[in-house]
Amino acid sequence: MQEILEIPAAEFHQTARKLKEEKGMDFLRSLTGMDWGEEGMGAVYHLESTSTGATMTLRVRTADRLQPELPSVSDIWKGAALNEREAYDYFGILFIGNPDMRRLYLREDWQGHPLRKDYDASDLTNPLRMTNEEAVDTTETLELNPDGTLKVQENILFDDKEYVINIGPQHPATHGVLRFRVSLEGETIKKIDVHCGYIHRGIEKMCESLTYPQTLALTDRLDYLGAMQNRHALCMCIENALGIEVSPRVQYIRTIMDELQRIDSHLLFFSCLCMDMGALTAFFYGFRDREKVLDIFEQTCGGRLILNYNIIGGVQADIHPDFVKRVKDFIAYLRPTLREYHDVFTGNIIAQQRLKGVGVLSREDAISFGATGGTGRASGWACDVRKRHPYAVYDRVDFKEIVYPQGDCFARYMVRMDEIEQSLHIIEQLIDDIPDGPYYEKTKPLIKLPEGTYYAAVEGSRGEFGAFIESRGDKYPYRMKFRSTGLPLVSAIDTIARGAKIADLIAIGGTLDYVVPDIDR
Amino acid sequence: MFDFSIVTGWIHNLLTSFLPYGLAVFVECVAIGIGIMIAYALIAIIMIFMERKVCAAFQCRLGPMRVGPQGTVQIFCDVIKMLTKEIVKIREADKFLYNLAPYVVIAASVLAFSCLPVNKGMEVLDFNVGVFFLLAASSIGVVGILLAGWSSNNKYSLIGAMRSGAQMVSYELSTGLSILTIVVLTDTMQLSEIVARQADGWFIFKGHVSAVIAFIIYLIAGNAEVNRGPFDLPEAESELTAGYHTEYSGMHFGLFYVAEFVNLFIISGVATTIFLGGWMPLHIPGWEGFNAVMDFIPGFVWFFGKAFFVVWLLMWIKWTFPRLRIDQILTLEWKYLIPLGLVNLLLMVIIVVFKLHF
Numbered sequence: 001m002q003e004i005l006e007i008p009a010a011e012f013h014q015t016a017r018k019l020k021e022e023k024g025m026d027f028l029r030s031l032t033g034m035d036w037g038e039e040g041m042g043a044v045y046h047l048e049s050t051s052t053g054a055t056m057t058l059r060v061r062t063a064d065r066l067q068p069e070l071p072s073v074s075d076i077w078k079g080a081a082l083n084e085r086e087a088y089d090y091f092g093i094l095f096i097g098n099p100d101m102r103r104l105y106l107r108e109d110w111q112g113h114p115l116r117k118d119y120d121a122s123d124l125t126n127p128l129r130m131t132n133e134e135a136v137d138t139t140e141t142l143e144l145n146p147d148g149t150l151k152v153q154e155n156i157l158f159d160d161k162e163y164v165i166n167i168g169p170q171h172p173a174t175h176g177v178l179r180f181r182v183s184l185e186g187e188t189i190k191k192i193d194v195h196c197g198y199i200h201r202g203i204e205k206m207c208e209s210l211t212y213p214q215t216l217a218l219t220d221r222l223d224y225l226g227a228m229q230n231r232h233a234l235c236m237c238i239e240n241a242l243g244i245e246v247s248p249r250v251q252y253i254r255t256i257m258d259e260l261q262r263i264d265s266h267l268l269f270f271s272c273l274c275m276d277m278g279a280l281t282a283f284f285y286g287f288r289d290r291e292k293v294l295d296i297f298e299q300t301c302g303g304r305l306i307l308n309y310n311i312i313g314g315v316q317a318d319i320h321p322d323f324v325k326r327v328k329d330f331i332a333y334l335r336p337t338l339r340e341y342h343d344v345f346t347g348n349i350i351a352q353q354r355l356k357g358v359g360v361l362s363r364e365d366a367i368s369f370g371a372t373g374g375t376g377r378a379s380g381w382a383c384d385v386r387k388r389h390p391y392a393v394y395d396r397v398d399f400k401e402i403v404y405p406q407g408d409c410f411a412r413y414m415v416r417m418d419e420i421e422q423s424l425h426i427i428e429q430l431i432d433d434i435p436d437g438p439y440y441e442k443t444k445p446l447i448k449l450p451e452g453t454y455y456a457a458v459e460g461s462r463g464e465f466g467a468f469i470e471s472r473g474d475k476y477p478y479r480m481k482f483r484s485t486g487l488p489l490v491s492a493i494d495t496i497a498r499g500a501k502i503a504d505l506i507a508i509g510g511t512l513d514y515v516v517p518d519i520d521r
Numbered sequence: 522m523f524d525f526s527i528v529t530g531w532i533h534n535l536l537t538s539f540l541p542y543g544l545a546v547f548v549e550c551v552a553i554g555i556g557i558m559i560a561y562a563l564i565a566i567i568m569i570f571m572e573r574k575v576c577a578a579f580q581c582r583l584g585p586m587r588v589g590p591q592g593t594v595q596i597f598c599d600v601i602k603m604l605t606k607e608i609v610k611i612r613e614a615d616k617f618l619y620n621l622a623p624y625v626v627i628a629a630s631v632l633a634f635s636c637l638p639v640n641k642g643m644e645v646l647d648f649n650v651g652v653f654f655l656l657a658a659s660s661i662g663v664v665g666i667l668l669a670g671w672s673s674n675n676k677y678s679l680i681g682a683m684r685s686g687a688q689m690v691s692y693e694l695s696t697g698l699s700i701l702t703i704v705v706l707t708d709t710m711q712l713s714e715i716v717a718r719q720a721d722g723w724f725i726f727k728g729h730v731s732a733v734i735a736f737i738i739y740l741i742a743g744n745a746e747v748n749r750g751p752f753d754l755p756e757a758e759s760e761l762t763a764g765y766h767t768e769y770s771g772m773h774f775g776l777f778y779v780a781e782f783v784n785l786f787i788i789s790g791v792a793t794t795i796f797l798g799g800w801m802p803l804h805i806p807g808w809e810g811f812n813a814v815m816d817f818i819p820g821f822v823w824f825f826g827k828a829f830f831v832v833w834l835l836m837w838i839k840w841t842f843p844r845l846r847i848d849q850i851l852t853l854e855w856k857y858l859i860p861l862g863l864v865n866l867l868l869m870v871i872i873v874v875f876k877l878h879f
Contacts, residue, residue: 165676173759187680187847276759278751278844284580344841350751351843502680503846506760 004044004057004453012060013071013097016045020076024049025056026367027383028077030455030483032468033087035116036061041068041093044468046455046483050367050381053388057455062093065118069142069150072098079370082194082491090115090204099155100139105197105520107133114205115479135181157193158183169198173276173506176516178490180505187501192494196487200520207480212238212447213312215480219467220306222482223518225265226461228257230482231310236391237456237467238312241449248393249437250314252430255392256327257297257309258458259423263334264293265461265513266416266423273413273510274345277354282345289337296326312447314440327431331424338420346417355410359496359508362407369495370488373463374419375512378404378411385459397429409504412511448475460485462513482521486514523819526642553645557635561783564634568782570596571829572836579840603778606771611674614768618672623769623776625665630780630787632658637790638713640800640820651712652704655791656697659746662784663689666755669777670765681764684847685755688745691854692752695742698862699735702869703728703795716799721806723798729877731869736796738862740835743788745850747781750839754847789831793824797831800824 007015019025029046036042042061048054062068072095074081084095085104092113094101103110111125137160141153158164158181168179177198183190203222207215219234220227232254239246246254271286294304299320301307309316345351361371366379376383384401386394402418404411449471457466466483489512496512497505536545570585570593577584585592611619636655638644646654663686670682704710706728707718718724725732745752756764766777793799800820804812845853871877 163676165680172762184680187684274843278753278759279842280576281579281840282843284582288581345843348841348843350845350849353849354843354846501846501848502760503754503844 004059006059006061009042009060009062009070012058013073013076016058016073016076019047019056023054023056024051025054026050026077028073028079028083028370029055029457029464030466030468030481031080031083031087032479032481033091033093033115034059034061034470034479035091037117039063041065041091041116043070043087043093044453044470045073046466046468048388050383057453068093069096069144070094071096074098077370078365078368078495079488079491082487086487089113092116094142094150096142096144096150099141101142102136102139103197105200107197108136109133114202115208157181158191162190167505169195173509174516175272175509175514178514178516178519180493182502182505184502187503189497189500189502189505192497192505194490194493196490196520198520199517201517203521204480204482207477209476211475212449212477215477216311217308219482220308221517222521223460223462223465223485223515224305225268225515226261226465226485226518227305227307228254228261228309229458229460230465231307232258232392233456233458233460233465234467234482235310235312236458237454237469238447238449240456241452241454241469241471242312242443242447244313244441244443246314246441247437247439248435249439250441251392252434253315253319253439254310255394255397256427256430256434257315258392259426260293260296260327262423262461263420264290264297266420267293269416269510269513270341270345273507273513276506276510277351279345279348279351282341285337285341285344289334292330292333296323296330299323299326311440313443314438316440318439319434324431324434327427331428331431334420334424338417341417346413352410354503354507355413355511356408358409358504359500359511360407361492361496363405365492365495366407369492371463371492371512372488373460373485373513374415375412375489375492376463377402378415378511379407380405383464385457385464389457391456391458393430394426397426399426409507409511412513416513446475448473449477457483462486462515462518463488484518484521486516486519489514490519523640524642525640525820529642557631557645561631561634562779564786565779565783566596566600568786568832569599569778571832572782575833575836576840579837600775603775604772608771608773609768611768613674615672615674618668619768620773622665622669622672623773623780625668626662626780627665627776629658629661629665630783632661633787634783634790636712637787637824638716638794638799639824643821644713647711647713650710652700652710652715652795655712656693656700659784659787660689660693662780666765669769673765673768675768677761677763678765678767681755681761681767685748685765687847688748688752688755688850691851692742692745692858695738695854695858695862696746698859698866699739699742700791700795702731702735702862702866705866705869705873706732712794712799716794716801719798719801721804723796723801723803725796728869729872731865731872732796734861734865735869736792738858738865739792739796740831742854742858743792744835744838745854747784747788749781749785750835751842751845752850753839754844754850785832785835786828789828789835790824792831793827797827798823799827 025047027048027050029048032044034042040061040063045058047056070093072084084098087093089103089105112119137158139155139157141155143151145151162183164181164183167182168174169177179195181193203218219230222230267286267290271283274282298304300323301309361379363380366376366381372383382401382403387401399422402415404415451473453470455468457464463485465485468481469477470479472478497508574584585595588595588598635645666685667682670678703724707715725736744750748755766774800823802815802823
């Protein structure tokens with residue numbers, strides 16, 4: 001549990017700028033909207049310096065519950081823009097200076113802000129609406145007049161003469177129900193407006209009325225290609241809070257499972273990218289081999305996609321007796337197959353032309369947006385949580401953090417392809433000497449977390465996945481927030497894809513490798 | 522080599538023996554029309570089945586297996602399904618053009634299809650400017666695609682149609698140039714005559730390097746013109762859902778689908794006719810015995826064999842390569858293929874003038 005700095009709202013913007021410029025706190029890990037009841041509303045900011053590695057947690061609050069206002073930091077950390085919209089959506093906190101103060105997930109005509117503790121969740125406030133949500137072409141920026149009143153400034157997103165095309169919510173290349181409104185000039189993209197929330201399930205709200213073991217069930221349903229890692233993060237966060245030390249056996253199993261999951265995810269990434277680019281044969285190759293990982297999972301966990309494997313204090317079941325042998329067989333099989341992938345796709349002249357130099361994300365932007373994972377590493381930012389804040393047994397294994405400096409689609413692609421090999425290498429080091437021991441620690445039937453705030457992060461398949469818990473000592477979390485790995489990626493897409501072609505947008509979306517349920521939560 | 526004109530001549534004589542001449546010709550025209558339509562449908566079915574099986578083989582799958590032995594009846598079932606499906610009416614669409622578009626595409630395809638000389642004496646449309654006619658007929662198709670995209674009242678369709686227009690019009694030049702290269706070599710534009718000139722060796726062998734280059738350019742450009750393979754951006758499903766035929770359903774979609782496959786066959790058929798000797802058997806000068814054996818294989822077997830080999834080549838490319846981007850497609854055409862085609866044409870002229878060919 002880290003010291004939380006309380007900063008008055010009036011000074012916050014200045015302080016944030018100073019922190020970024022003087023202390024190098026250039027990475028906004030997580031922005032969590034909060035409702036502290038009597039004490040007012042506000043937000044918690046997790047910061048990290050990419051140069052020194054120092055971390056910091058800030059808390060800003062405002063006592064006004066009717067019209068809570070906070071200064072926006074979207075001009076300091078670009079990634080804050082969408083996160084602030086999320087906080088506005090959930091808590092009704094107005095961020096002064098954010099260029100776009102629309103709701104992020106819920107409909108514009110939604111009544112109330114669901115994560116506020118005084119929210120009325122009855123069907124009468126928000127009945128099932130039978131009309132479509134109108135697409136709006138304008139948005140609002142809030143600014144403060146010198147006398148403290150609000151000045152609403154209207155921003156035009158798309159004017160009448162623009163050729164605006166919807167990519168999504170139902171579209172083969174958005175990998176789920178994500179919607180881009182794209183303004184085109186011929187085939188060239190002028191602007192992208194991201195609409196999220198088509199598969200928003202209110203998981204964070206649901207968690208507030210579930211006991212801790214129950215909340216675990218929802219993490220698998222966030223980023224379904226990082227089910228193991230997501231649940232690992234939440235279990236780790238709760239275990240840290242409770243002070244449970246899991247056995248080395250569990251640490252080994254969790255690490256191996258995380259890496260298998262990463263391979264699974266990256267294989268799917270390869271397949272889907274190939275399919276998006278029109279190379280259907282390579283798509284089948286990837287899926288064929290992903291099945292083998294899923295078979296291994298199925299044998300041990302019983303599930304293939306929703307795995308439900310980690311529990312507080314350990315894992316659900318011991319590994320299957322065949323597990324070690326099958327994993328070894330798989331490693332031996334995948335190495336030569338990866339070369340085949342490179343033959344059929346990576347080396348292809350068309351693939352190279354489609355990916356190289358397309359959709360460049362600079363290192364500064366990657367950090368500013370908080371685009372972690374393969375995307376950040378392809379922009380030259382060594383952002384691997386496994387190296388930054390080692391957990392499980394990652395400090396004991398030898399592996400290389402793949403970093404490419406180019407920041408284009410090809411770099412993002414190569415990072416993930418090379419990471420598969422690194423994952424194989426990690427598993428190889430661990431698989432032969434999984435220590436004996438209990439596969440779970442006995443916990444109390446009723447788990448209550450001591451009062452406080454907790455944050456734990458793991459390297460998910462596509463970036464830093466964090467679980468933030470604020471506990472008031474109950475058996476339910478007071479506030480539970482998941483740092484989405486996909487939201488920063490999606491928030492960066494307008495910057496990346498501007499000036500590119502439609503076909504490039506597909507390649508960019510494919511290489512960013514977002515998973516929509518993880519964005520929408 | 523069996524001359525099919527014996528059969529047609531016999532039928533003609535039979536009909537004129539008991540019918541007035543004009544009526545006899547009319548009956549023949551109707552019969553040939555029906556014959557072409559049936560052949561067209563059969564080719565489409567074979568092509569679709571082949572596509573599914575070939576792509577399955579490339580993708581470590583089996584393809585259709587359940588209906589009939591090895592899934593052979595699958596495509597017939599698909600046709601029946603397609604015929605019985607409702608043709609959905611689109612609100613705000615330009616009804617007349619929307620309904621007309623698939624027929625324009627299919628008409629262009631059938632016209633081009635009838636130009637192919639399948640066997641000796643088995644040509645339907647064969648006259649002294651055959652090549653010219655073939656190019657003209659096949660380029661009507663782009664009009665249908667543009668109409669389809671424009672009249673659907675769908676932004677995806679419109680983008681697909683625009684891409685298609687840009688692409689097909691551009692690549693027509695390259696196909697034209699590469700065919701012209703061979704026309705220079707043969708000094709005839711009659712397709713049956715072009716085949717006849719290849720009796721002593723296919724043009725791809727006779728025409729030196731120039732013919733080989735023309736053949737490769739033709740394959741690339743032809744592939745682009747039928748919107749397939751790495752050039753399938755007009756219907757790039759991961760970008761534009763289905764491009765210009767997004768809004769079409771039932772048999773109207775079926776017509777686009779069928780036309781696409783038969784166009785692929787036509788491209789291969791033309792490649793066969795012009796570069797690979799059409800229905801001419803493989804003759805190697807000096808190997809009399811071998812040549813005599815080859816002559817026993819009927820011409821249409823040669824023709825279909827070669828055409829399907831080219832089809833297979835194009836499918837191989839399609840199922841291996843990723844898709845190009847629109848600017849890359851146009852760059853490839855205007856900056857590389859057309860200059861190369863022109864230089865190649867000049868080279869062929871030099872070869873012909875100095876009689877350097879075999």
